[in-house]
Amino acid sequence: MRKILVVGAGQAGLMLALGLQDRGYDVTVVSDRTADEIRGGRVMSTQCMFGTALAHERDFGLDLWAGAAPDVLGLGVSVAGPDGGRAVDWVGRLDAYAHSVDQRVKMAAWLDLFAERGGSVVVHPVGVADLEWYADRFDLVLLAAGKGPLAGMFDRDPERSPYTRPMRSLAVSYVHGLGPRPEHDFPAVRCNLVPGVGELFVIPALTLSGPCDILFFEGVPGGPLDVFQGVRDPQAHLDLTLRLMKQFVPWEYDRAAGGVALTDAHGTLSGRYTPTVRRPVVELASGGLVLGVADVVVANDPITGQGSNNAAKCAALYLAAIEARGAGKFDRAWMTETFEAYWAHAAAVTKWTNAMLAPPPAHVLTLIGAGTAHQAVADRFANGFDDPADFEEWFYTPERADAYLAALGGPSGAVGEP
Structure with a gap:
């Protein structure tokens, strides 16, 4: 039975841990807090999970709040x-x-569920020395402690990180x-x-x-x-x-x-924090490797509400990649390939989020204004929160925006420049 360590008890880390546990892997989760401490602590985030991310939770058997959370x-x-x-x-x-769903509610419940199903939970703040120890004892070490200090171990990717400040x-x-x-x-x-x-x-x-x-x-x-x-x-x-x-x-x-x-x-x-994309693999002094998960490697500003959505999609993709690896070694090439498959999705999210942080160009103001007169524009913008890749087709350039609005009968209700 392959042994996998997940450091971090957030959306991606616990989804991965529970999914791997369900498939027969020997999984250990390391958290800096118990479930009761999470439940009784400060709110950790905002979040709104859209259709695709919720479908991943259902696939994992983890949609525990249907009927309780407001639709x-x-x-x-x-x-x-x-x-x-x-x-x-x-x-x-x-x-x-x-x-x-408040992450205090969700993460505490999932951590309890993981333990109830026989998973090993270690409550301990993790440092680099701990990772060295773990890397020698597990087939795969996954770091899913999104904005914690260990994320700084992963080098910033300047080509994918246009911002250097919050x-x-x-x-x-x-x-x-x-x-x-x-x-x-x-x-x-x-x-x-x-x-x-x-x-x-x-x-x-x-x-x-x-x-x-x-x-x-x-x-x-x-x-x-x-x-x-x-x-x-x-x-x-x-x-x-x-x-x-x-x-x-x-x-x-x-x-x-x-x-x-x-x-x-x-x-x-x-x-506040700086939106950052990081390189996905850290090599420890011992030669052991650590693969970054979700916010550890792609941390966008929450202006587009994509953090928990990205985390669920990353967990689903990583789980499939781990299963497909079979008995193969979790080496650097596999880790890089796995992250790049996730980046194929996350790149669209990052592009859209970074665009929304900048002053809007005139054609975007026109598109936003057109939502008043054209319900199709309003609906398409709303559903872009579930599938940000769609913005590529109509949002980023004046030419595509003009073509889209022309097909609807022309622009209407443009917003003036701020």
Whole structure:
């Protein structure tokens, strides 16, 4: 029986561990926290998993929250106008529902499930010396501790990493009590764009205490939303979030008029990181090899909500590659080939995410504006969150955007330059 070590108890690491366990591998998971510590800790992320990623979870037998998590049926875009109103406001229908499950709920449950099924769980912070020890005792070592210090062992790939600094300041609040958007009669992720300032995303989700909403600000560094550093008190964090909503996205602030409250004392998060693609393999001093997984090797800004989706797709691809390897050695060539197969998907995500972090060119403003008049544009944009490769066909160049809009009857409702 082949022995595999997974370092990290997140979306990709636990999916891989449970999938390998189900197929008869001898799997050990190393986590820096127990399931109870995860469950009782601070929120770790925002997340919204779309149809393809959820299908992978179902294939793994891990879709444990169907019927409990709110079904997200659409994705809407609003653009703030100079008068404080909305210059653009539309919502696209998703072809398949999406779900957002607090990772404290999901990862704690999956870690418990892995242990209940006989998996070995080691609770211990991992350093380089530990990896040396593990590499000598396991057939394959997978590092899935996405944004931890060990990710820095993997060299940055400059050709695939155009940014050298954080492009957004991030601030998250999980809340109860947010009212519905009165103009739409189905649950949707709301993307509110404030030109030159940043974005507010509102995500229907499931947390420890039931259904909730996630308020997620992405602020341009140095701008008016980049003010959460040093805010440690959760209520002060929420109060600041609400003040900024009232100033920049008052239509969303109106939903809080009935009173909102944090879901729990650990329901806030803030920070920033540099979007980075890393080389997939690290060779240890002993000669042992470590393969990076998901966010370890492709860490995009969360502006397009792709982190957990990428993680699920990476886990499914890596699992298939491990099975296909049979008794063959997990050498550098195999590791590189496996990552490149994942990169064939992740490249499209990275291109789209990096494009959304930059000031939008005129043709993108026209496309966003056209979503108001053309439901097909709104729906296609929404479903691009599930399949970002589709943006290549209509989004990146003026020529393809013009051809697409012409086929729909011409551009309409263009957004002015910020």
